[in-house]
Each structure stands twice: as C-alpha cells, then as structure tokens.
Amino acid sequence: MNIYDVSRQAGVSIATVSRVLNGNAKVSEATRQKVLKVMEEMGYTPNVFARGLGLNTMQTVGIMCADSSDSYLATAIYYLEQELRNYDYDVLLCCTGYEWENRKKYMELLLSKRVDAVILAGSNFVEQTREKNRYIAEAAEKIPVVVLNGYLEAENVYCALCDDADALYRVTKTYLNAGKRDILFLGRSLSYSGVRKRSGFLQAYEEMGLKCRKNQIIIQDGTIDEIRDLLIGRAKQGIREEVIVTADDELAIGAVKYAKSLGIQIPGDLEVVGYNNSKLGLCCEPELTSVDNKLEYSCMNVVNVLMKVFHHGRVPARTMISADLAVRGTTSINFLGGF
Amino acid sequence: MNIYDVSRQAGVSIATVSRVLNGNAKVSEATRQKVLKVMEEMGYTPNVFARGLGLNTMQTVGIMCADSSDSYLATAIYYLEQELRNYDYDVLLCCTGYEWENRKKYMELLLSKRVDAVILAGSNFVEQTREKNRYIAEAAEKIPVVVLNGYLEAENVYCALCDDADALYRVTKTYLNAGKRDILFLGRSLSYSGVRKRSGFLQAYEEMGLKCRKNQIIIQDGTIDEIRDLLIGRAKQGIREEVIVTADDELAIGAVKYAKSLGIQIPGDLEVVGYNNSKLGLCCEPELTSVDNKLEYSCMNVVNVLMKVFHHGRVPARTMISADLAVRGTTSINFLGGF
C-alpha cells in the first residue's frame, strides 16, 4: 500500500497526500481530515526508503563507541539514545573497538548509510596526530560530527566535554591544602581526557610550588586485579602514598583492593578517589568517592548541539561542563571548599 | 554522483554497473574490472535509500532493550552488534524502558523503519498474558523476531536462552546435598527468566523431598543498598540463612554488604552466589561467585538463527544453552559435581 492507494481512496492527488503527510503546505482542513481518515482506515505507513530518497535523510544519527559494554560508554549511549529519540532521531550503533583502521572504516560505513550526523562517544576517538584525525575532519565536511568528552578542532566538528583537568586539579588541590604530599595519580591512558586529567593533577602541584615526583604518576591499562597487583608490587618497593586519585572507577577499585590486601585502612591510612561515578563504585567496600562528570548532562548537550546545527543555528564548537564529586566512604577529607 | 555517472564514464549501461555492485549476475571479468576501477576513481558510493527502495531492505536489525546502561544488556548489545556486523547488518538501537505501551510503540517504529528483523534483548519483554504479547506476534508476521533470554511461542518468533532453571537447580542442589537447609532465593522480578530461576530453586528442594518455607524466597527490586537494608531488617527479625542464591549480581552484592554490615563472615558463615557473572562481581570483597549464563554464546546464537531465517533455512524455535559457574570468593563449597 502506498500514497497512490491513499490518494485514490480519498479522491485526491498524491501531492495532497504527501502534503498531509508532511504537515507541510496549505491543505484545507477538510481534505486533511479526509486523507488522515483514509490513512487510518487503510493502516497506511509511509515507506521510509522512498522518503529517504526524496529527502536524502533517514532521521538517523550514527553513534560510534569503542565498546558498548563498557559501563561508562553504555550509560552515554543510553542517554544519547533517549535524547535523540525525543527529537525523532534513530540511532545506528557502531562498536568500533580501539583500532584506528577500524574506526576509519566504520566512519565510512556510517557515511555510506547516509546518517544525518555522527557522534563519537569517548575521548579515545581523538588521536594525537592531525593525520590520524583527518578521517573525522573529512567526514565533517559532509555531516556534523560531535565528540563526547574529547576535543578536536575542525570545521563542523563540535565537542561537549567535562572539565576533567579542573576536576582533578580541585581534588588534588584539596589534598595538598590539607598537607598531604604523597598523592598518586593513576591513569589508564593518554587519550585526550587522560592527558587533561594528568595535567590538572600536575597543575595543583605547580600552583603550590611543589615538586611532583615521577613515580607519583602511573599510566597503566589493566583489569582490577592487575592494578591491585601493580600497586602491591610498588608498595613492596617501599613506595607508599596517602592518597590515590584515579582516571576511572575500575582503577580506583584496584586501589581499594590493593589496600585491602596489605591491610591498609581506607580512609584511615589511604584515601581513594575514583572517576565517572559509575555503579562499580557502589559495589566495593567502602563505597567509592568518585568524580561525577555529568554524563547525562553532557549527552543532552551533545544532542542539543546537533539539533541546533540541523536547523542551521550557530553553535559554539566546544562546550565545557564542570564536574561534580560524589563523596562516599573512601575519603574522609572535607571537599566542600573545592566542590 | 550516481550509477549513471559511473556507467557513462565506464562506457557501459547502468544495469551492468548495478550488476557489478551486487556481485550478482554474470559480468565479464574485463568489464567488472573496468567498472570497479571507475568507481574507485570517482569515489562512488551507492545510495542506500535508492537501494532500499529497490530491495526493500536496509540490512538493518532493530535491537530493543529496556535500558542499554544496564550492565547485562549493555554486554548483550555489544555482542549482538559485533556479530551482526560480521554479516554486514547494522543495528538500530531502541531503549524502551520497562513500560508495555512504550515497547509496543517502539516496535511499530522499528517496523515502520523497515528493519529486517527485531531482537528483543532481555526476558522482561515477554509478558504474562497472550494479549500483551500480541504486538510481538503481530510484528513477527512481517519480520522475524528473536528473543534473547525469554520464551514466547509464536510463528516466526525464535528464542535463544540460557537454562536458568537448571542453573539454579544445580546450585541449590549442591548446597542441599552438602546438608545446608537455610537457603534464601533472592530474585528481582517474576519475568520469564525470573520465574524459571525460582522454579529451579524450588525443584531442588522438591527432589530432595524437602519443604521450602515461604520466607526462603524474596522477590524484590531495588538498589544494592536497598537490598542490603532489606536483609538487615530480615536478620533483625531473627531470620538467618546459610546461603543466599540470587537472580543477579547486584542482588548478590547487596547480600555481601548486608553480611559486612552485621559482621557475618563470607564464606564462613554465609555463602553468596550471584547471577550473570558481570563485572560488578569483581568489585566487591570477596569477589562474587556467579552463574555465567553464556551471554556471548547466546548472542552469537541469536544472530546465527537470524541469518538462517533470512536465508530461508529451517530453524528450531527455541535454543537452550546451559549455564556455567564462575567460582570465586563468596563460596567455599565444591561445585565440581554440579558444574
């Protein structure tokens, strides 16, 4: 059944049916109602392909993420999907993994599917070299690209991110102000946000005119157990710290487990701060104090930006959101000043 | 740029170009190469809408899930997406929430988008009454529907599920055999798989000719803390148990927290078994023993079934996979016989 059947039944032309369909041009209320009624009766559904052909859009946004099973990204996808749905956009999901070649391929795939925009979820999409980011910039020549929690400067590329540097700066500063000196920064990678977190940490030291030793920073990917073991090994070499601030909750839980293993009291002997405020942090004992990077808000922001761009509004290329802190059992310091 | 441009440049007809595009009919190797080369040079990309119009398919599968941020569902989505991608199918994601009306609406939406199939991820999609499941059966009249971890009998509906009843039966039986009697079953809901889990639990009791008291079964939705408090309240009424078997890892972690709160030793005084073998179980202390319901395998199965259906193969309406057990720190019993 198609628009012709409807037009015949309603005794109008297909053009009129199309107009009714699109709520578009001037159609008399009488014919509109007539057509609507016929559609209802016949159970007519417009063909999206034909419509796509005409309009060259399918009301679909592609979301690329490394791994949708990652708890942080999964949550991001959820918020993005919900928000896009509010604007009647569908979501085409691509789990790209972490390899650059694949991502490039997926981007081409999404372009060939004629999505209306692409959202890159996760700062790990932004590479260090201009060359490796070129495929993103090229895609942005055709459709808007929005990066969630990453920063990339290019035409038609928009970024919504949390001020990770500031968050780590404030946490670290709070501890330094309280007289703590042996603070360990535990990061997972040197992605854009990874670098930002580290620099926030360093900035706090600098501002106090304090020296940050090399072994106060560890960048290490690994499972909870691997992180725990890493820290145990470190402790056995006699390196101890009073505070561990991390770049994600899994790292932080690794730190909690390390403390447990060696009988180090949390938060008595050691304070631990996680990042992302994920559900994982509620599973350990004591529950994790964790930076809340306002994911829901960021995701809404991403979608808002997109909608503005679709309607040819001017939009800032970059929106920065400041983080919050969910204070729980792994810390005893008073953050009130900093947060 | 379209197929006409290519055909002109290559000095052939559009039909030939189309044939090359579809690797379809007999085209001489010479012309094929010629056309391919022109496409490459021109950077030609077929228009999916036009293609969809012709073929009436977009090589897209809709995945409906309640909430993609749920760790179990997020993992399922990941596996499904990866596997579908292997067959060049895209994924249209719908997070429907738990309300029936919404789900019905989303199903209609997916149908109107002309997806080639729908996957319902999670047993919560299957309702208790035929009436409420009708929309699924009706959708299945148009396209195949596959239910992951749920069971629904209808034409063109396929189910891939883990034998949850058996898993709970085996766990419970192991404890009963070891002489434990005070076992608590902690479920979250009476969805299809929820019911199955409970009945596996009950079956173990029955088979031993043992009576299962009413207060040995709790069906309760809630956060980790809520579950913990619930159990604390129960303990204060003097009800204690030696073993808690649960329907998901969050419930189990609630149980672990309850034990911690009251100074109950795990696994000394209390053994806890989770379900899903999720990452959450690695975050608590001790780490959670948890039923591994073979999610990856189930997801591969779902996709395999779909591909067979697409190619008109006969497929069993229901595939049952038996669960495994990831034994960790919250149990001390020897499961080897049962698993």
Add this chain to the structure above:
DNA sequence: TTGTAAGCGTTATCAC
C-alpha cells in the same frame, strides 16, 4: 554478456 526500460514510493516544481 550486455542494454533498455519499467518500476520502487516518495518529494518538489510547476501550472492551474
């Protein structure tokens, strides 16, 4: 093996 031409179901541009 290749080409011609008729769909596929819309939207959009004209006239009226």
Add this chain to the structure above:
DNA sequence: GTGATAACGCTTACAA
C-alpha cells in the same frame, strides 16, 4: 488549495 509530472538512484525483468 490542488493536481500533473518530473525527479531521486537503484534493481530487475525482458530483449538483444
């Protein structure tokens, strides 16, 4: 306001 009619870019009989 409404109706013809030409795109849109592809697939696929049917011819050659």
